Amino acid sequence: MTVGISATATVSVTGLRVGYGRRVVLDGLDLELTPGVHGLLGPNGAGKTTLIRVLATVARPERGRVRLLDEDITDRAALRRIRRRLGYLPQDFGFYPRFTVREFVEYFAWLREVPRAEVPLAVDRALDRVGLLDRADDRMRHLSGGMLRRAGIAQAIVNDPRLLLLDEPTAGLDPEQRVEFRALLRELGIDACVLVSTHLVEDVGTACARVSLLDGGRLVFTGTTEELVAAGVDGGSGDSPIERGYTAVLRGARAEQR
């Protein structure tokens, strides 16, 4: 397989290696993402969060090349331009208990250097999209877990990002909120590149056009959701077609390594 740096890819990663101390988390990873919603699946400890942290420009790669939005992250001026167009929601996030929801989202609009005149509108739009407009003046510490998660999503989309990175965004959402969230994802994926890591394969099945599967720091599958389903037609265990595809691909990858 040859990996070319295509001009249309929002994310282009080649030979990525990341480790914490001596432990190598990602090794020799190649990945290309285009606009649309991408699911990132994999067992715990596969390196999903690490990959997202590298793409969010908060973890430094040891080796390899990372290009985001057609620019190299090692160039300082380019990095600043990239970050303006980047949205990120970590798995757990610390918030400011005394801020209201609106202030929290507004703070991040400023930090992401949204032009001054556009800030109020951008904040309202982000709050509206996650359904928190009626709770905008509540203090963060009074929010429930699901609402906090939605406030987190609002800060990630406030700058209208070209690249949106969400690490397990559906954790803590109730079924109805998850349905709404998946609709939001599809809407955001029309013109942005959205990467969602999750354990819930049904989220992937309904909201993501493409899926990448990580195992042990390596990319073991990348393709459309239909291709993942097709991989599970003969073999694989699980209750839904996509779950069968997931387990079949993982098993196949692990058998190959032995």
Added chain:
Amino acid sequence: MVSGRLLRLHLRARRAPTFLAGVGVVAVLAWIGGNWLASRPYFDGPAARIPVVTLAPLLGATLLAPTLGGADEELERGTPLPWPRWRLGHVLLGATLIGGTLMLAGLRTPEVFGAYALLRNTLGCVGLVAGAAVLLGARLAWVAAFGYVCAVYAAAPRQIGGAAGVWAWPVQPSAVGSSWVVALVLLVVGTAGYRRWGARAGVRKGPFIYKKR
């Protein structure tokens, strides 16, 4: 040009109002304590000001420590704001506020209250706190300065200048040049490290962090 609104939100996010109120209280206590100690018969002259001169800057720097990190360092670091410049400004502004306020409390009669030693100790303690924030994170940044200054205070060396001018810089009279050199080196090294790396993101737990169940 930095927007005033961003600045206001940032200061609130870093709990600057608590810091400012705390520094005010420390300055008042330093002033009252200095007056009281100076009038005690059992302290001979300059020795009277040592408790105030060491503890007030230490408390000021301790108050600065939690403001050195955001509620979520990781989220903030992925944003395009030129953080090194902001961090540098943060430390220098903090040091100026603490040093300035404490000097106001001591300048009335500097030879009695040790206004210059207050300034020197502020610079040294802020440097220690900024450096410790890089290694330990903002929450524990006060530990190094607190431990060191308390140890020096407890050791209470009688020697003035010489080796004591270096290791016991917080309790030296302000006329000892080497104590200023040490304090300034600590300030420069700590601030430079903090400017470059920022507070360590550290373990994600505590009352300000939303934890997934």
